[in-house]
Amino acid sequence: MEKAICKQLEIKILIYLKKYLLFILSILISFTSISQSVVNHKDSELISLLKGKDKLIDLVLDNQDKYHLQINFTKVDANKNEITLHDYSLNKDKHYFHPASLIKLPIAITSLELFSKFEEDYGIDLNTFVHSETCSCDFNTDKYVNNKMRPNLDILLREMLIMSNNDAYNFFFNFSGPTYFNRRMKELSLNNIILRNRFYAGCTYQGANEHGGLYFQKDNSSNKYKIGCIKDSLKTIEQSLYLNYPNSRSSNVVSLYSIHRLMIQLFYPQSFNPDFKLFLSSKNLDFLKTTLSSYPNSLPNYQNIPSHFHKYLMPSAFLNKQNNNIKIYSKNGNAGGYISDVMFLNDEEHHVKYFLSVSMLNYKQKSYYKRRVIYTTPGIDVFRKISNVLYEYAKKQSH
Numbered sequence: 512m513e514k515a516i517c518k519q520l521e522i523k524i525l526i527y528l529k530k531y532l533l534f535i536l537s538i539l540i541s542f543t544s545i546s547q548s549v550v551n552h553k554d555s556e557l558i559s560l561l562k563g564k565d566k567l568i569d570l571v572l573d574n575q576d577k578y579h580l581q582i583n584f585t586k587v588d589a590n591k592n593e594i595t596l597h598d599y600s601l602n603k604d605k606h607y608f609h610p611a612s613l614i615k616l617p618i619a620i621t622s623l624e625l626f627s628k629f630e631e632d633y634g635i636d637l638n639t640f641v642h643s644e645t646c647s648c649d650f651n652t653d654k655y656v657n658n659k660m661r662p663n664l665d666i667l668l669r670e671m672l673i674m675s676n677n678d679a680y681n682f683f684f685n686f687s688g689p690t691y692f693n694r695r696m697k698e699l700s701l702n703n704i705i706l707r708n709r710f711y712a713g714c715t716y717q718g719a720n721e722h723g724g725l726y727f728q729k730d731n732s733s734n735k736y737k738i739g740c741i742k743d744s745l746k747t748i749e750q751s752l753y754l755n756y757p758n759s760r761s762s763n764v765v766s767l768y769s770i771h772r773l774m775i776q777l778f779y780p781q782s783f784n785p786d787f788k789l790f791l792s793s794k795n796l797d798f799l800k801t802t803l804s805s806y807p808n809s810l811p812n813y814q815n816i817p818s819h820f821h822k823y824l825m826p827s828a829f830l831n832k833q834n835n836n837i838k839i840y841s842k843n844g845n846a847g848g849y850i851s852d853v854m855f856l857n858d859e860e861h862h863v864k865y866f867l868s869v870s871m872l873n874y875k876q877k878s879y880y881k882r883r884v885i886y887t888t889p890g891i892d893v894f895r896k897i898s899n900v901l902y903e904y905a906k907k908q909s910h
Contacts, residue, residue, distance in 0.1 A: 547782045549596045557599040564900045567893050579606035579872040583771040586905050587864035603768050607753040608870040609847030610765030612675045616842040617704050621687045621695050624790040633736045637665040639727045646724035646740035652681040672802045677710040684709045688722035690743045703752045703766035771868040774853050803840040823852040826902045827895040836860040850890040862909040
């Protein structure tokens with residue numbers, strides 16, 4: 512009897528010590544954590560970094576309103592105890608632009624947030640079989656998902672982010688839904704990233720009022736974990752940008768500076784907002800980062816597509832080079848005459864880290880790649896040149 516009591520007491524003491532040590536460890540971490548700060552620079556400082564370096568860049572800088580040009584550039588200075596983000600912007604959120612596939616970055620985040628909870632509750636993972644059963648009108652997405660040999664979130668997320676597949680985006684619209692998405696953007700102080708519509712898949716705008724209609728099924732199990740049909744509401748959206756543009760009130764909206772900040776906060780969470788927190792497991796956050804930095808040849812059916820496909824801000828000097836020390840995390844958009852891209856470049860060899868986002872309107876069309884027959888110029892050309900100039904500047908500053 513006494514031995515049993517002693518054993519119970521010993522267990523209680525061990526539990527208490529474990530909790531106490533964890534508490535002390537959390538305090539130590541809070542005191543030793545690296546501080547993150549932001550230094551804001553003037554528009555004129557960014558212009559001075561770019562002006563006179565290239566004729567095409569000068570052409571666009573001299574006609575900023577014509578091209579609806581917007582640029583955000585954040586250089587990272589890091590040492591053992593402090594990270595300083597030098598933040599530059601030109602025409603910050605001045606011009607409306609069609610966000611197109613830029614919306615796929617935040618919807619990947621909200622989908623992975625929801626999945627992190629399902630993963631914990633149901634014991635599923637990114638490779639668990641998934642089946643799509645539309646709630647309203649999204650039959651093309653059903654075909655895209657269900658005709659795959661083994662559909663799962665791993666391949667669908669990678670096709671959406673790497674190849675910018677619109678059917679994959681529609682699947683994650685059904686998975687996440689506008690209500691949860693818009694609430695999370697508001698909680699993250701990113702109110703002007705707004706989800707309203709699928710990309711056309713047999714669905715009208717009215718079809719966006721309902722999402723869901725899919726289930727997971729583990730191997731060797733007859734149990735299905737189903738997400739039923741869920742009604743959505745767009746009534747609580749607090750949009751403050753682009754209100755004079757009709758399309759911005761009925762379609763998806765992305766503030767370029769907001770998505771620039773979102774990309775930064777994936778890597779430096781407390782840089783702008785000390786309360787910023789994603790409901791992602793560390794494993795799923797790592798998966799997201801790895802996917803954003805991956806190239807088409809990482810997917811089975813896209814081996815022959817060039818690495819710069821959809822990476823509009825890859826510096827022009829890197830186009831024909833493969834360097835494992837350089838990671839380019841990015842997501843682009845291309846629709847309605849506008850092109851855009853948001854990127855984090857990390858060159859470990861030369862200690863160069865910077866975030867860059869650019870959007871612009873174009874007037875001419877030019878062949879880009881056979882799977883995307885046209886793109887507008889000087890867009891992608893000038894995107895790469897801008898990134899190249901800023902890479903060289905950041906590289907010089909790091910020495």
